[in-house]
Amino acid sequence: MEKIDIISGVAVPLKRANVDTDQIIPAVYLKRVTKTGFEDALFAGWRNDPDFVLNQPAFQNPRVLVAGPDFGTGSSREHAVWALRDFGFQAVLAPRFGDIFRGNSGKQGLLTGQVSEHEIEKLWAAIEADPGVAVTVDLVERTAVLGDLTVPFQIDDYTRWRLLEGLDDIGLTLRDEAAITEFESRRESWRPRTLPVK
Amino acid sequence: MSDTRPPARTLAEKVWDDHLVVKGENGSPDLIYIDLHLVHEVTSPQAFDGLRAEGRPVRRLDLTIATEDHNTPTLAIDKPIADLTSRTQIDTLRNNAKEFGVRLHSLGDVEQGIVHVVGPQLGLTMPGITVVCGDSHTSTHGAFGAMAFGIGTSEVEHVLATQTLPLKPFKTMAITVEGTLRPGVTAKDIILAVIAKIGTGGGQGYVLEYRGSAIRSLSMEGRMTICNMSIEAGARAGMVAPDQITFDYLEGRPHAPAGEDWDAAVEYWKTLQTDDDAVFDAEVFLDADTLEPFVTWGTNPGQGASLSDTVPDPSTIIDPNERASAERALEYMDLKAGTPLKEIPVDAVFMGSCTNSRIEDLRAFASVIKGQKKADNVRVMVVPGSARVRIEAEAEGIDKIVEEFGAEWRFAGCSMCLGMNPDQLAPGERCASTSNRNFEGRQGKGGRTHLVSPLVAAATAIRGTLSSVSDLTTETATTETATTDAATRTETETVEV
Numbered sequence: 001m002e003k004i005d006i007i008s009g010v011a012v013p014l015k016r017a018n019v020d021t022d023q024i025i026p027a028v029y030l031k032r033v034t035k036t037g038f039e040d041a042l043f044a045g046w047r048n049d050p051d052f053v054l055n056q057p058a059f060q061n062p063r064v065l066v067a068g069p070d071f072g073t074g075s076s077r078e079h080a081v082w083a084l085r086d087f088g089f090q091a092v093l094a095p096r097f098g099d100i101f102r103g104n105s106g107k108q109g110l111l112t113g114q115v116s117e118h119e120i121e122k123l124w125a126a127i128e129a130d131p132g133v134a135v136t137v138d139l140v141e142r143t144a145v146l147g148d149l150t151v152p153f154q155i156d157d158y159t160r161w162r163l164l165e166g167l168d169d170i171g172l173t174l175r176d177e178a179a180i181t182e183f184e185s186r187r188e189s190w191r192p193r194t195l196p197v198k
Numbered sequence: 199m200s201d202t203r204p205p206a207r208t209l210a211e212k213v214w215d216d217h218l219v220v221k222g223e224n225g226s227p228d229l230i231y232i233d234l235h236l237v238h239e240v241t242s243p244q245a246f247d248g249l250r251a252e253g254r255p256v257r258r259l260d261l262t263i264a265t266e267d268h269n270t271p272t273l274a275i276d277k278p279i280a281d282l283t284s285r286t287q288i289d290t291l292r293n294n295a296k297e298f299g300v301r302l303h304s305l306g307d308v309e310q311g312i313v314h315v316v317g318p319q320l321g322l323t324m325p326g327i328t329v330v331c332g333d334s335h336t337s338t339h340g341a342f343g344a345m346a347f348g349i350g351t352s353e354v355e356h357v358l359a360t361q362t363l364p365l366k367p368f369k370t371m372a373i374t375v376e377g378t379l380r381p382g383v384t385a386k387d388i389i390l391a392v393i394a395k396i397g398t399g400g401g402q403g404y405v406l407e408y409r410g411s412a413i414r415s416l417s418m419e420g421r422m423t424i425c426n427m428s429i430e431a432g433a434r435a436g437m438v439a440p441d442q443i444t445f446d447y448l449e450g451r452p453h454a455p456a457g458e459d460w461d462a463a464v465e466y467w468k469t470l471q472t473d474d475d476a477v478f479d480a481e482v483f484l485d486a487d488t489l490e491p492f493v494t495w496g497t498n499p500g501q502g503a504s505l506s507d508t509v510p511d512p513s514t515i516i517d518p519n520e521r522a523s524a525e526r527a528l529e530y531m532d533l534k535a536g537t538p539l540k541e542i543p544v545d546a547v548f549m550g551s552c553t554n555s556r557i558e559d560l561r562a563f564a565s566v567i568k569g570q571k572k573a574d575n576v577r578v579m580v581v582p583g584s585a586r587v588r589i590e591a592e593a594e595g596i597d598k599i600v601e602e603f604g605a606e607w608r609f610a611g612c613s614m615c616l617g618m619n620p621d622q623l624a625p626g627e628r629c630a631s632t633s634n635r636n637f638e639g640r641q642g643k644g645g646r647t648h649l650v651s652p653l654v655a656a657a658t659a660i661r662g663t664l665s666s667v668s669d670l671t672t673e674t675a676t677t678e679t680a681t682t683d684a685a686t687r688t689e690t691e692t693v694e695v
Binding site: 018031078099103 | 219220222225226227229231233234240241243244247252254258259260261262263268269281283284286287290301321322323324327332333334348349350351352353355356359360361362364366398399402403429430432433434453455459460462463466497498519520522523526616617618635637638639640643
């Protein structure tokens with residue numbers, strides 16, 4: 001995973017609450033067995049609406065999505081993160097995220113910053129006053145800066161550290177392999193086994 | 199076991215502590231051991247690719263099991279899958295299972311089916327274990343007192359490689375449901391009412407524990423229905439403490455412990471109760487006595503109401519985001535505020551999904567439709583949760599009841615719950631569905647979903663409008679007693695056509 005510290009680029013206001021992962025990427029696009037090339041699938045149900053925000057000239061080549069509360073709820077599909085990333089998004093700011101979506105984002109280098117509803121509305125207003133304006137999301141400082149407006153965001157320390165360092169989770173865990181093996185040696189015999197290991 | 203927690207613990211904390219491999223320090227997550235990893239075709243191909251790229255094996259093949267469910271057809275399963283992309287995805291799982299040595303139940307196999315139906319029916323799901331799957335409805339398995347939650351594909355790869363996950367401790371929320379459900383009111387109505395109460399984000403960051411007399415009196419199937427939809431309230435996991443009902447369900451199943459192992463397991467499982475003086479981070483109460491059949495009117499599972507209610511007026515909602523969401527939902531659903539929910543006609547009824555496709559669900563549905571005919575203009579699809587459930591239902595004659603009713607009896611899979619396979623709604627079609635998500639386009643682009651229980655689905659299939667079983671009873675009573683009332687008789691006949 002690549003290291004992330006500062007993300008800068010066009011900010012897009014998505015003024016909707018409860019944008020679930022079925023909206024981010026409908027199920028029909030989950031048939032693919034690859035991990036890239038999902039940009040065509042992002043918000044597919046809304047993209048044929050010319051008024052949809054991503055179709056507006058000012059918001060081409062966006063980097064930061066500024067969304068309403070409960071973004072990424074529902075299905076665990078990591079394809080939602082891949083679609084946002086493949087489209088060019090590097091960060092999503094929202095008042096609340098679906099837990100699984102937020103976890104998936106952290107594994108794939110998509111920054112999810114939690115911003116209060118009040119501050120999200122200030123961001124929306126600033127973007128609408130100057131459509132196409134760039135925002136700078138600073139992971140070191142945990143701030144989003146848009147012109148004169150500086151908004152703090154929350155991200156947990158551990159995810160922030162992993163993103164800053166570009167660390168791979170499996171590699172980190174395997175440093176503890178001895179502890180895993182020791183734990184396994186104590187596992188009770190009644191616990192489930194899928195294979196007949198008699 | 200952790201020595202930093204107070205001695206009184208909740209069920210979730212007990213299971214967590216018993217799976218702690220490495221305690222996280224300085225803000226790092228805990229490393230948690232995973233007892234059971236369920237795999238399916240949609241969220242695993244990229245995970246196996248990752249293993250291959252790094253030259254890593256599956257660490258514990260004996261704790262891993264795969265099935266085909268999300269993207270499989272429910273008709274003509276003996277023929278090659280027509281959709282080439284779908285066929286490739288299924289073939290990819292088969293090739294990965296073969297290459298890595300993972301046990302797989304393929305289409306046509308007696309143990310194939312929805313992953314959350316297969317685990318419990320094999321007796322793999324049991325109290326006090328950790329279960330994960332690349333599917334958010336893994337919360338289902340919490341009905342046994344397991345800690346079970348959905349994960350993304352990166353985490354699927356992580357579990358395949360290490361049999362562990364780095365996790366931050368969850369907060370705990372008690373959902374206490376006291377009282378006795380009235381006839382026609384079910385587990386599905388409880389969970390729809392809970393989600394309407396706490397909202398789709400209300401459970402974020404929590405493990406929910408369902409408690410109280412109404413939960414204790416539910417069968418395992420009912421408890422699974424409730425835990426299944428925990429994610430619809432934003433919670434990754436929901437749990438019910440195990441009891442005799444749990445033990446009776448498990449005993450004798452293929453992978454359930456036997457002999458001395460069974461005795462040791464039951465002794466441990468009996469300790470998996472929240473301690474009397476344990477403290478939850480949040481508590482919610484629901485009265486079962488007054489609960490009515492519940493139905494959603496909007497495009498998220500929190501937008502629901504009692505079936506006897508009307509479509510709500512968004513202008514009465516104070517929160518601006520919720521109000522905008524409701525306005526948008528009514529537009530998408532093509533509904534007007536103030537319309538009685540029971541006057542909403544449907545085009546389709548879907549009976550299935552990991553929420554409601556177990557044998558008890560099919561029995562409940564069949565008990566209502568037996569000897570009846572479906573409404574003419576309604577298409578009704580019944581999809582058993584697994585091949586084994588299908589066989590069991592056929593042995594009881596449920597397939598005949600379904601077919602005589604005029605409904606379609608399909609092969610097992612996720613089907614129209616998520617509309618990945620050909621089982622989809624057409625644009626504008628309205629469906630009463632026993633599944634778990636009423637999101638825009640979930641059951642097919644432009645499709646409109648009302649989430650309901652199997653009983654409401656059955657009554658709706660008969661009447662053609664959203665209905666409860668009590669609406670049918672009223673009609674039967676009317677037919678028997680009011681033979682001289684021509685108007686009533688006509689109405690009854692119309693309904694029964």
